[in-house]
Amino acid sequence: MEEIPGSLGSPVVGESFSFLADFSSPSGVYSFMKKRQQRYGKVFKTSVLGRFTIFMTGREASKILLTGKDGLVSLNLFHAGKQALGPTSLLQTTGEAHKRLRRLIAEPLSIDCLKKYFQFINMLAIQTLDQWPGRTVLVLKEASTVEFWSLSQKCTFPILKKLQLQYKERKVLGVFSNSMFHLSNKARDRMYAMLDYIISRRRNGEGFQKDFLESLLMKHRKGADGAHDENKLTDTQLKDNILTLLVAGHDTTTAALTWLIQFLGENPAVLEQLREEHVQIQAKRKDGEYLTWAEVNNMPYTTKVIHETLRRATILPWFSRKASQDFEIDGYKIKKGWSENLDVVSIHHDPEVFPNPQKFDPSRFDEPLKPFSFLGFGSGPRMCPGINLAKLEISIFIHYLVCRYKPLEKDDSVQPTVVRMPKNKYPIVVEPL
Numbered sequence: 001m002e003e004i005p006g007s008l009g010s011p012v013v014g015e016s017f018s019f020l021a022d023f024s025s026p027s028g029v030y031s032f033m034k035k036r037q038q039r040y041g042k043v044f045k046t047s048v049l050g051r052f053t054i055f056m057t058g059r060e061a062s063k064i065l066l067t068g069k070d071g072l073v074s075l076n077l078f079h080a081g082k083q084a085l086g087p088t089s090l091l092q093t094t095g096e097a098h099k100r101l102r103r104l105i106a107e108p109l110s111i112d113c114l115k116k117y118f119q120f121i122n123m124l125a126i127q128t129l130d131q132w133p134g135r136t137v138l139v140l141k142e143a144s145t146v147e148f149w150s151l152s153q154k155c156t157f158p159i160l161k162k163l164q165l166q167y168k169e170r171k172v173l174g175v176f177s178n179s180m181f182h183l184s185n186k187a188r189d190r191m192y193a194m195l196d197y198i199i200s201r202r203r204n205g206e207g208f209q210k211d212f213l214e215s216l217l218m219k220h221r222k223g224a225d226g227a228h229d230e231n232k233l234t235d236t237q238l239k240d241n242i243l244t245l246l247v248a249g250h251d252t253t254t255a256a257l258t259w260l261i262q263f264l265g266e267n268p269a270v271l272e273q274l275r276e277e278h279v280q281i282q283a284k285r286k287d288g289e290y291l292t293w294a295e296v297n298n299m300p301y302t303t304k305v306i307h308e309t310l311r312r313a314t315i316l317p318w319f320s321r322k323a324s325q326d327f328e329i330d331g332y333k334i335k336k337g338w339s340e341n342l343d344v345v346s347i348h349h350d351p352e353v354f355p356n357p358q359k360f361d362p363s364r365f366d367e368p369l370k371p372f373s374f375l376g377f378g379s380g381p382r383m384c385p386g387i388n389l390a391k392l393e394i395s396i397f398i399h400y401l402v403c404r405y406k407p408l409e410k411d412d413s414v415q416p417t418v419v420r421m422p423k424n425k426y427p428i429v430v431e432p433l
């Protein structure tokens with residue numbers, strides 16, 4: 001069997017410098033991948049950020065890595081990520097334990113439950129936009145706040161402001177260095193103490209709200225005898241996974257909303273078509289009425305714009321896995337324990353599937369695509385469980401925004417973080433209707 005092609009770069013740093021330089025460029029890791037794919041093919045080895053790793057791309061590799069059939073691979077978190085997220089986080093479990101956890105936390109994210117929170121998110125979008133007219137707002141900053149409130153309100157934190165400040169310290173996500181790792185642990189301890197307080201208040205009947213936390217607590221309420229029940233989460237599992245949902249859902253939705261607004265600014269024809277869809281919805285409403293659940297579920301062009309945003313921005317540029325056993329891919333042998341990354345940017349920019357891939361064109365999603373060619377929310381057993389919530393939040397927000405905003409400036413610089421974000425936070429002006 002052939003040896004995997006590629007270069008491990010210089011000792012210690014490997015190819016980290018070129019990787020990081022490309023990562024923070026407007027085209028992101030695409031140029032790093034493209035150069036190597038041209039030289040070595042779809043599977044190549046490298047050493048970045050202190051790790052020997054195999055990068056692979058294409059629909060075949062996606063299928064193998066994302067379906068992870070017969071326990072072939074597991075999720076590959078950075079060491080600090082593992083410590084910060086807690087041992088029973090969905091992101092730390094594999095196989096049957098992972099399946100069980102997903103089943104137990106799926107309900108509050110299901111369509112039926114989202115229907116109950118819908119009005120809350122609706123009001124949040126209206127209130128936020130009402131404060132914007134006439135002033136320049138930084139989309140990334142505002143989207144982050146909206147997303148945080150909307151996610152965390154579902155957990156109903158009475159001391160939200162404080163929690164938001166802590167979250168904003170970004171210590172929970174400290175994934176790159178050891179010093180960050182210690183901060184992450186501290187931030188996690190503080191958040192857990194707060195969660196303990198909130199959960200115990202709720203169980204004592206204080207601060208009741210019909211929300212995400214309530215659904216979770218009701219579902220996982222202990223029986224009168226307090227005996228262990230296989231179908232219920234323990235308190236530790238509950239806390240680990242509330243934190244996991246906050247971490248996994250916050251920056252991703254914020255980034256998606258910000259990129260979407262930036263792409264609209266750069267593509268006036270798309271903005272016009274999108275406006276048309278929303279103006280028509282708005283025109284059917286009487287004064288004082290708000291967006292309805294039926295309307296938000298019938299926005300076909302908006303859905304295509306969201307998908308095209310996730311394709312073009314590919315905010316999670318690669319998905320990381322670890323081989324749980326030896327296996328073969330494209331004629332190369334992958335050994336147990338190796339880290340392998342699926343290069344999603346190249347999949348999303350494959351000119352055979354997406355002609356003129358740099359163009360922002362929502363009509364690409366007019367027809368269904370072949371499996372594994374669009375991975376905005378992933379695929380397989382680890383596909384994003386927050387997909388419906390994320391789409392709902394973005395669609396509601398876009399509905400109120402799209403009729404009254406004006407793009408300000410074009411700037412394609414990016415912030416080199418795990419989740420790709422526009423660096424200048426994308427300033428816009430919102431005009432009164």
Ligand code: HEM
Pocket residue numbers: 075090091102244245246248249250252253256310315316319320375376377378379381382383384385386387389390
């Ligand atoms: C536009 C916003 C979002 C995008 C683009 C996104 C994207 C993704 C992707 C691509 C994955 C799969 C990663 C992989 O296979 O390695 C994923 C997993 C995940 N997402 Fe999302 N996500 C978004 C919003 C959310 C929200 C709102 C939540 C929670 C409320 C959430 C919770 C999670 C969790 C917990 C996982 C891990 C699932 C598992 O390992 O079983 N995401 N997301």
